[in-house]
Amino acid sequence: MKFQKKILCIGAGYVGGPSMAMIAYKCPDYKVTVVDINDERINRWNSNELPIYEPGLDKIIKKTRGKNLFFSKDIEKQIKENDIIFVSVNTPTKTFGTGAGMAADLQYWEKTARQILENSQSSKIVIEKSTLPVKTAAAMEKILMLAKGKVKFDVLSNPEFLAEGTAVKDLENPDRVLIGSHETKSGWRARQTLVEIYARWVPQEKIITSNIWSAELSKLVANAFLAQRVSSINSISALCEKTDADISEVAKAVGMDSRVGSKFLNAGIGFGGSCFKKDILNLVYLCSYYGLQEVADYWESVVKINEYQQDRFINNILGSMFNTLAGKKICILGFAFKANTGDTRESPAIYITRKLLSEHAEVIISDPQALKNAAIDLEDVKGSVKYVQDPYRAASGCHAIAILTDWDLYRKLDFRKIFKLMVKPAFLFDGRNVIDHKKCFNIGFNVYPIGKPALSHLNIIQND
Numbered sequence: 001m002k003f004q005k006k007i008l009c010i011g012a013g014y015v016g017g018p019s020m021a022m023i024a025y026k027c028p029d030y031k032v033t034v035v036d037i038n039d040e041r042i043n044r045w046n047s048n049e050l051p052i053y054e055p056g057l058d059k060i061i062k063k064t065r066g067k068n069l070f071f072s073k074d075i076e077k078q079i080k081e082n083d084i085i086f087v088s089v090n091t092p093t094k095t096f097g098t099g100a101g102m103a104a105d106l107q108y109w110e111k112t113a114r115q116i117l118e119n120s121q122s123s124k125i126v127i128e129k130s131t132l133p134v135k136t137a138a139a140m141e142k143i144l145m146l147a148k149g150k151v152k153f154d155v156l157s158n159p160e161f162l163a164e165g166t167a168v169k170d171l172e173n174p175d176r177v178l179i180g181s182h183e184t185k186s187g188w189r190a191r192q193t194l195v196e197i198y199a200r201w202v203p204q205e206k207i208i209t210s211n212i213w214s215a216e217l218s219k220l221v222a223n224a225f226l227a228q229r230v231s232s233i234n235s236i237s238a239l240c241e242k243t244d245a246d247i248s249e250v251a252k253a254v255g256m257d258s259r260v261g262s263k264f265l266n267a268g269i270g271f272g273g274s275c276f277k278k279d280i281l282n283l284v285y286l287c288s289y290y291g292l293q294e295v296a297d298y299w300e301s302v303v304k305i306n307e308y309q310q311d312r313f314i315n316n317i318l319g320s321m322f323n324t325l326a327g328k329k330i331c332i333l334g335f336a337f338k339a340n341t342g343d344t345r346e347s348p349a350i351y352i353t354r355k356l357l358s359e360h361a362e363v364i365i366s367d368p369q370a371l372k373n374a375a376i377d378l379e380d381v382k383g384s385v386k387y388v389q390d391p392y393r394a395a396s397g398c399h400a401i402a403i404l405t406d407w408d409l410y411r412k413l414d415f416r417k418i419f420k421l422m423v424k425p426a427f428l429f430d431g432r433n434v435i436d437h438k439k440c441f442n443i444g445f446n447v448y449p450i451g452k453p454a455l456s457h458l459n460i461i462q463n464d
């Protein structure tokens with residue numbers, strides 16, 4: 001079959017895999033290839049056990065793989081053969097040198113730019129899909145400008161707004177697609193090529209275009225705003241716990257104001273995932289770099305509140321359980337950073353587990369999708385942690401349960417059965433406010449939600 005367009009994506013991760021699968025699915029006459037330096041990842045994309053869990057993804061992969069969607073290890077050959085190249089490599093926080101702990105580590109990004117330069121024999125459109133500091137395109141262009149002869153590159157910014165756990169839904173029906181380009185003739189031409197791809201399934205009014213710097217910055221700011229809402233509601237949950245107000249009632253009343261909106265107002269143990277913290281810190285670094293210290297401080301406080309919320313949760317467990325966890329068994333329900341994903345990157349569960357271990361608790365972890373990743377995250381303490389898929393078996397013999405991920409299945413658990421299996425007094429710390437607290441209290445649990453009065457049968461004075 002002769003394909004209308006040939007598209008390459010460098011980076012077969014949580015973004016590259018699903019976003020390219022969606023293009024292949026919606027555009028059967030385009031050939032889409034995804035490459036990665038990680039051979040194991042490519043093998044898994046080509047197998048029945050995909051490297052990431054996303055609801056609905058396997059169905060799309062089955063429909064496209066081997067027809068117009070291909071996963072390959074031969075990066076150089078694929079760069080030569082494709083004219084439209086998405087780059088969706090990882091851009092983690094820098095761990096060394098200037099900007100360590102704040103700035104984006106652009107080494108994977110720059111290596112990719114050089115690889116594109118070295119292997120291009122014809123002109124190409126290069127599309128930033130990774131989340132990058134504003135002005136990265138300028139750096140990429142400086143590298144690509146070294147091309148010899150007639151080979152020219154147009155760089156576009158097309159940040160990805162999908163959320164893990166709902167990636168397929170988000171890709172199929174996005175709130176918006178953002179495409180940034182230079183305001184030049186060739187920039188507009190390149191932009192139009194990309195608009196045509198998305199226009200196959202995204203309504204025209206949802207495809208927005210901008211200058212390239214606005215597009216790069218919008219992605220950082222979108223994540224910063226989302227994380228800020230989480231930290232805002234979490235900061236108020238602390239006040240609710242002091243004043244007997246109920247955070248769910250406050251969030252409902254506040255969120256019904258159409259200027260505020262109700263989404264992202266669920267109090268919990270804080271945000272995780274590979275993006276929010278990294279992107280805010282990146283924003284903070286950029287603001288400091290440009291001398292905007294007040295702005296930097298403002299956004300950094302969003303991360304600080306997130307850390308504070310996790311510490312509060314641990315201190316609450318410790319204080320409620322008579323200030324000692326030594327030798328006690330604590331069952332963690334949910335290790336993924338959010339429901340419907342197996343991703344544990346920056347999951348609050350990692351920090352909370354380590355803190356519990358430092359108090360000499362025994363930790364039993366249960367999660368429907370994330371146990372493999374949890375074992376990798378906790379490799380250095382592997383002797384002290386147990387992994388049990390079944391939540392009933394995991395809770396059996398435990399002194400406390402801590403719910404750390406909002407998996408729907410936890411709402412449906414038979415807590416009467418669980419209560420019988422646990423050591424008494426049995427404690428239940430609901431870090432995501434997902435279960436029926438009253439019902440669990442009536443069963444006999446001592447229940448500690450976030451931002452709501454605790455429901456305790458213990459008539460003792462507890463530490464704050």
Ligand SMILES: NC(=O)c1ccc[n+]([C@@H]2O[C@H](COP(=O)([O-])OP(=O)(O)OC[C@H]3O[C@@H](n4cnc5c(N)ncnc54)[C@H](O)[C@@H]3O)[C@@H](O)[C@H]2O)c1
Pocket residue numbers: 010011012013014015016035036037038041075088089090091108109111112129130131132160161162163164274275
């Ligand atoms: N995960 C999300 O929900 C999400 C959402 C929107 C945007 N983003 C952004 O998208 C980017 C990718 O995120 P991700 O979660 O997919 O990361 P990821 O770590 O899952 O995937 C990145 C992949 O790129 C590969 N890679 C690195 N250098 C390479 C190179 N030189 N050549 C070929 N492959 C290379 C890695 O092996 C890895 O498989 C990041 O900038 C992230 O901030 C992520």
